[in-house]
Amino acid sequence: MKTIKILVLLMVVSVVAQAQQSLTLTDAIAKALENNYNIIIARENQKIAEIQNNWGTAGRYPYINLSLGDNNSYRAVDGDNTTTISLTGGASVSWTIFDGFSVSISKARLEELENLTKNNTAVMVESTIQSIILAYYDVLLQKEKLATYNEVMQLSEDRFERTEQQKEYGAAVTYDVLQAQNAYLADRANYLLQEVSYKNSKRNLAYLMAEKEATDYDYTDNFEAVTEDYSIADLRAQMIENNKSLQSQYINQRLLDNAIASAKSAFSPSLDFIGGVTGTRAGSKYGDVDMGWANSANFYGNFTLSWNLFNGGNRKRALQIAEIDSDIAMVELNEMQHDLDNSLANLFEFYQVRKELLIVADENLEAAKLNLQISRDKFEAGAINSFNYRDVQEIYLQAAQGRLEAIYNFINAQTSLLRLAGVIVQQYD
Numbered sequence: 001m002k003t004i005k006i007l008v009l010l011m012v013v014s015v016v017a018q019a020q021q022s023l024t025l026t027d028a029i030a031k032a033l034e035n036n037y038n039i040i041i042a043r044e045n046q047k048i049a050e051i052q053n054n055w056g057t058a059g060r061y062p063y064i065n066l067s068l069g070d071n072n073s074y075r076a077v078d079g080d081n082t083t084t085i086s087l088t089g090g091a092s093v094s095w096t097i098f099d100g101f102s103v104s105i106s107k108a109r110l111e112e113l114e115n116l117t118k119n120n121t122a123v124m125v126e127s128t129i130q131s132i133i134l135a136y137y138d139v140l141l142q143k144e145k146l147a148t149y150n151e152v153m154q155l156s157e158d159r160f161e162r163t164e165q166q167k168e169y170g171a172a173v174t175y176d177v178l179q180a181q182n183a184y185l186a187d188r189a190n191y192l193l194q195e196v197s198y199k200n201s202k203r204n205l206a207y208l209m210a211e212k213e214a215t216d217y218d219y220t221d222n223f224e225a226v227t228e229d230y231s232i233a234d235l236r237a238q239m240i241e242n243n244k245s246l247q248s249q250y251i252n253q254r255l256l257d258n259a260i261a262s263a264k265s266a267f268s269p270s271l272d273f274i275g276g277v278t279g280t281r282a283g284s285k286y287g288d289v290d291m292g293w294a295n296s297a298n299f300y301g302n303f304t305l306s307w308n309l310f311n312g313g314n315r316k317r318a319l320q321i322a323e324i325d326s327d328i329a330m331v332e333l334n335e336m337q338h339d340l341d342n343s344l345a346n347l348f349e350f351y352q353v354r355k356e357l358l359i360v361a362d363e364n365l366e367a368a369k370l371n372l373q374i375s376r377d378k379f380e381a382g383a384i385n386s387f388n389y390r391d392v393q394e395i396y397l398q399a400a401q402g403r404l405e406a407i408y409n410f411i412n413a414q415t416s417l418l419r420l421a422g423v424i425v426q427q428y429d
Helices: 002-019 027-035 037-052 102-168 174-208 234-242 244-265 315-381 386-421
Strands: 063-077 080-099 270-286 292-307
Touching: 002 315, 027 037, 027 102, 063 386, 080 102, 102 174, 102 244, 102 315, 102 386, 174 386, 234 244, 234 315, 234 386, 244 315
Parallel strands: none
Antiparallel strands: 063 080, 080 270, 270 292
């Protein structure tokens, strides 16, 4: 009967596996980058900055206006009727020819703002990639844990069934059966709880990929740690060049330098031009006299040079504040670099420790697995009691779970290290 159950279970698993869609880590990252809500918002903000980064927004081009008016009146006094019609049209152009290089300064600011939004999008992409990596491997972790709990539960079930058979032949007592049953029920409870954790991890991954419908994927990547030998000097060089938070701080520093230039330009004179043409067609009619029309046109073009020599010291104070803001930002930049150097050193050492712990966890699991095999043979031969065998089972479970945790913790440390160095996008491109 047990053999039949196993065959039926294998057939069901085979059918379900064929119906499932395969999902690699690369596929999960691609789905998230396409559908993630925060990335979509960041990209839309980037489009806005790209539209605003224009010479017209900066004030380089003139403004042209057209106007057309119609003014009519009718007057009646003591039987004398007067009708007046006036049509006026005009076109004007206004252009700030020079304003202390403020146009170029504004355009440079718009370019930096566009770069900042691009960098913000890159930060969001990095964050999403890191979240997807950890969520995907968390699914594999919970899946492997579920398999381990299932393995231990099967051992407990076999022990329970064997003890029941031994009781029928008088080789075991009710106390032994109850001990085996309690161990089996405890392992089954752990298995059911782990099944919930596995489903939650899959649900979390689906949320990060912005999938509204739950799809039971076949997660095809192997749950394994791929160790790499990194040089902290190389990682630091990559961090200085590629870290997105640091790049954003550089952009903010340039924006503050731009604010200083803008404050200085306020001391310069400005040259404006206003020109245009207006035309009027006016008609008047008195009593029974026919309407008389008169046309006129006016052309004008004027230059205005203005220079604000003193405005209560506001420009000077604005410049001083801009320079202080720039100095503060430079201190913050130095602090960020120091903090990143410190974080890199900590993460690098943590990565090295995680790599060593992987070796320890592998050796521990091998010893626990061998101990379990030997103990099982001894238990079946009656050389050890059920308590000793149960202790060995729990040791094996802890070793197996510890190895799985060591793999996930290593992947977590490696991902954090690559994120800090700013190369996580290239790593998983």
